[in-house]
Amino acid sequence: MRLKLKLGGHRSRYRLRKQPPEPVFGQIKQARGFRQLLLCGLDKVQDEWSLVCIAQNITKLWAVV
Numbered sequence: 001m002r003l004k005l006k007l008g009g010h011r012s013r014y015r016l017r018k019q020p021p022e023p024v025f026g027q028i029k030q031a032r033g034f035r036q037l038l039l040c041g042l043d044k045v046q047d048e049w050s051l052v053c054i055a056q057n058i059t060k061l062w063a064v065v
Contacts, residue, residue, distance in 0.1 A: 028056055 028034050032052065039048050 028052060
């Protein structure tokens with residue numbers, strides 16, 4: 001893996017592994033105002049989190065278009 005990372009250069013998809021995922025969670029908390037889950041139970045929480053992630057992704061796609 002170390003060799004792949006060295007030889008990949010700036011076009012390698014392995015370089016994307018360096019990017020931290022935390023900014024996305026910060027954007028969800030700050031821009032969406034999503035600070036706590038409103039539902040109880042694992043299934044409901046997963047559904048609620050999926051909706052928040054879908055809203056985030058649609059917003060990002062809308063900004064690109």
